[in-house]
Amino acid sequence: MPWHTEVVTDTTPHVRQRPVPTPTASAPDRSLRGYRRALVVLTLAVAAWGAVWAVVTPPFQAPDEQNHLNSVLRLAYGGGWPAPGDAYFSPAVVDAVDEAAYHSDPPGRWVHRSDARQFVDADPVPRDERTRVETTTALGEASSGNDVDQMTQHPPLYYALGAGLLQATSLTDARWDQAMLALRLLDVLLLALVVPLAAETARRVTGSPSAGLVAAAFPLLLPQLGHIMGAVNNDALVLLACAVVTYLASRVVTGDLRWRVAVAIGLAVGLGLLTKVMVAFALPTVGVAYLLARGRPWPARLGRVGVAVGVAGVVGGWWWVRNVLTLGAVQPVGLPRDPATVAQVPDAEVPSLIVEKLAQAFFGNLSWLEVRIPGAWVVAGSVVLIAAGLVALVLPGARRAAAALLLLPGGLALGVAYNAWDAHAVTGGLVAVQGRYVFGGVPALAAVVAVAVWQLVRRSERRLALAVPVFATLALTAAVWGIAWAFEAFYRGPGESVGDAVDRWLAWSPLEAVPLLVLLVLAGVAFVAALVATVAWPNRLAAPRPGPGSVKDDR
Template sequence: MSARRGAARAGGTLAERRSTLAVITVCWGLVLVLWAVLTPMYGAPDEPAHVDSAIRLQGEHTWPAPGSAHYLSGVRHSINDEIALPAADRSTFGELLTANPGYSKVVDQMTQHPPLYYAVAGLVLKAIHFESLRWDLVVTALRLFDVLLVLPLPLLVWATVRRLTRSPKLAVLGAMGLFAVPQLQQIAASVTNDAPMMLLGGGLTWLVARYLTGAQRWRDVVAIGVVLGVMLLTKGTGLPAVPFVAVGMLIAAPIVDRWGRRILHAFVALAVALVLGGWWWLRNLYLYHDFQPSGLADVHPTAVWPPGKGPDPGVFLTNVWNGVPASFWGKFGLLRYPMLNVVTDTLTVLAVGIVIAFAFRRGVNRRTALALAVMPTVTLALLLFNIWRIFDRTARIYGTQGRYFYVAIVALLALSVIAWSAAVTSERMRRLAARVVTIGAPALTLYGLSVEYRGAFEKSYLAVDYDGLYTWAYSTPVGPEGIVLVLALVAVALVLTIIRTTRAALERPRPDLPREARPAVV
């Protein structure tokens, strides 16, 4: 048994950090459960469409062309006629589908995506016998399924940062960064195809980080290709992962310094991904002459610009700035309840500014930082291109949503850790920065939860009154007892997480441990 492993099993500092990771993961899961309970039914972006597509696919086993699928009438009835009912008075999905057969006139745009997520969600629906359950219980079950999908995110962030920096302290702080993005938490705890993309994007980032640091066997190459292929068969936000894989494998520090071997590795990984999921996008190009045809093209008709006029770049950039950063950090309730602009603007400028200024400086992590930056950078470029294209065609601006970056959340957090570790050099400032992360990130979570609660149940007033609490208690499927239980568990978990992570980030190496068993210094 190595000294490091022996120290871990004996309860040394490394073991403490492993237990800290477990505490973070449990707290992360409980916070997501609270979001699933707090968010009103169908209160997250596109949630009704995701539910409708899962039900339709498991029942009919067909996937119509983009723009040709329509909501099931039963699902529309739950949205239009039962959303305001107390939970106990809502119908089962079986009752809704029987009483409201067929389809509505409303387009369900989700067939613009590949069907993999909806097929898996359909299996969940069958497993719980969804037709015999109230529809709000079914929505909650699908939300909790997504919570399970994203539960490993703290582990993936920790493992990626630990691999790249060799610092368990930085790894713990990186995992705590998930608590600084409340909007990510709400999206992850809703019914959405973004949930598997967060998991897959995080897993791919970890695999590429391993490749960058020497794990370059053929099984590593195939694993990268498999995960990338599944991403491509899940959602178009996986497309920026293609250049991420290519660049990451080509610029990795090689075990054997031969360009030919790295090129071969990249080719094999991309070929595996093409066979598993890339074919879907080539199919779209062949059938529709577009990588991802819009499912709402007919709903957003083409506009005719007056002679001499066209899309205004100033209007475009203003809308992008007002929409993307705010909806990345926290713009809840179908984008109706935003966090304060001063908060989201400050977080955006600070996060982006530090990365640009410090992440790419010449040094041991420069190559790694360049690779990590590929996926979010390409995501931004494609997002801007698509928003501008729609603006030019419809004279309206759609799609300014920061959640499209969540597929790269592990890469973003790892890149931020690299930048901040280069920016903060003195021991005193590092200890201060660690406290800011371990306390400030959970504080942002609580702030986001308060914004959602006040928006959904208090008409955005800074208040907690009987009417708001009553509405929440009897509109959620878990009832008042369930709310109290979840709130209590989250409160305890947050306190324990703050204490454990602060101790882990600030502790010093034990002098009685062998040198190789001591944790790396931040």
């Protein structure tokens, strides 16, 4: 029987080699097919998870959701994209906010306010009596006296996509909660598209399909991600754009220096910049990926960076240049904040509070950051992510790729921290410390965690295959726990039974009981299928051929 060698790391400093049988010619193909099937199942599980979040979160109990809905409706009804500060809430959205009991505290709020209206005391408006969006109520005007919708401080791509969905589904003329659910499910679709991109990033930098499956399951560990991606929020398109850039950067740092990859990177960054300026934080990842790549001389690599940046500027960067030239700021303020309404924070406490609030909001601050995930989850999750980053950076095998990928979440976190610090100098308080602003780095974090697991099993595909069902089981368990925690925090009042909470949920939902039950059953099937697929993965995995990710291929 012919033999080849597989590099294995021992506990001693030296590297030894041992013979392993060469697989049959068809084994790699079977392994790849099995990987793709498992990846599809995990992607469906993440989509189902997001869909359940979309029906569990009460209307407008996610950051700025009324603004996002309002801006989508404006475009859907031909209201254009006014200058920042000149867009107003429509009568339909004003009525919807009132009908949803927006100005009330959910029962799981971190501090109970006895003097505030409680969500559990509000009477749900029957579905057939809820406001319908129509021509006369879909557009807001300054003369109406309604508040400013500040979302025109961003470019309109996400809102145009949402408007197109409502028009394609004839939901422009529908109840507000039906239109909202459709837009929430659009964000769930965008989240689902991220999963294979994260998986392929991990597989690219390690050469391991098992690492790809670890990365695919990673999003399920973040309750806040499900909450935000199951709401109407332009961060969903930012996440997808950053996922595309992350995957393409992983190709670059591992040697794919074709011109079309540089053009594709520019297109992805440019389209992302037509959604939010945060996508600009992907550019350092792109630059470092080309810097660390091998196979071309410096001028050739710099030329590709120039092409990527140039295409990004032509596609979407012009929006922000225009802002500077016409409005005097990269991102103008759509709704100035009144410093008198901001709680004051002493200068000495600012750094620690930024770190604490950002970590908390990254893992799970639901609603308008009112419902806080247990601190143990935040501490454990933060420690794991930091440790994974260190392992991926220190141990040989994928250090180059890890260094490039970690720049995106790291840059986003630093950007949020700087913005909060800068605002503190003006207002004396801490504002905009939102974990969702770092979600563009989730695909990179998923890949880095997969790299760390790959390193901890000493880069053995067989051992990593055995770790896949363990990791996936933990992720699926965390996903179920997060939804159960959110359900109680939103719907179950003090001293009430689960049945009381279910009744309240059914009354507020845009869906009747039967469609909700069907959705839950399908989600359960998707979760079970993901569990079965990952448990069966080690048995279906064929012995891999030598490929990228060896000790000598330090990516």
